Amino acid sequence: MADAEITQLLNEWRxxxxxxxxxxxxxxxxxxxxxxxxxxxxxxxxxxxxxxSVVNELFLKLVRKRExxxxxxxxxxxxxARIMRRILMDHARDSKRLKRDGGVRVPLDENLVWIDAxxxxxxxxxxxxxxxxxxxxAKCRIVELRFFxxxxxxxxxxxxxxxxxxxxxxxxxVRGWLYDQLHDPAG
Numbered sequence: 001m002a003d004a005e006i007t008q009l010l011n012e013w014r015x016x017x018x019x020x021x022x023x024x025x026x027x028x029x030x031x032x033x034x035x036x037x038x039x040x041x042x043x044x045x046x047x048x049x050x051x052x053s054v055v056n057e058l059f060l061k062l063v064r065k066r067e068x069x070x071x072x073x074x075x076x077x078x079x080x081a082r083i084m085r086r087i088l089m090d091h092a093r094d095s096k097r098l099k100r101d102g103g104v105r106v107p108l109d110e111n112l113v114w115i116d117a118x119x120x121x122x123x124x125x126x127x128x129x130x131x132x133x134x135x136x137x138a139k140c141r142i143v144e145l146r147f148f149x150x151x152x153x154x155x156x157x158x159x160x161x162x163x164x165x166x167x168x169x170x171x172x173x174v175r176g177w178l179y180d181q182l183h184d185p186a187g
Contacts, residue, residue, distance in 0.1 A: 081144035
């Protein structure tokens with residue numbers, strides 16, 4: 001489905017069209033399932049949480065939050081990234097698998113498949129991203145689109161109506177900022 005059609009479905013859902021959410025789910029489910037699958041590539045086979053359940057839980061949360069208003073597909077994908085990140089964090093906390101050991105130092109990589117929800121890396125990264133969102137929401141959105149939703153720099157630039165060079169420049173800054181946050185216990 002074309003990006004404009006996704007934005008149109010978001011608008012219809014905002015206006016109260018009941019079938020719009022179903023059509024939206026069908027349109028974005030394959031992409032969100034693929035993204036969630038990437039998050040689980042390095043997980044143990046017996047991991048209780050699976051990519052399909054993360055995407056399904058994402059949509060359950062969206063349905064419960066009927067008051068949410070999406071301005072466009074970029075806004076939708078940004079919120080989806082945040083919700084999926086929160087689902088993974090909640091699962092890790094609920095499973096009591098997070099044990100604080102002073103923090104694992106996390107490099108920001110092109111692909112987040114190295115994150116295991118069972119270690120402190122995800123928790124530390126999540127805390128740093130929450131802080132980044134308070135300081136600069138636009139930079140946090142770039143991180144979410146690139147690293148949690150798996151968009152390329154060009155796709156991220158298109159979604160944010162900016163240039164690829166700007167996205168690359170912002171990510172260079174964010175990598176340094178996150179490095180400082182994750183290597184300085186005082187944060």
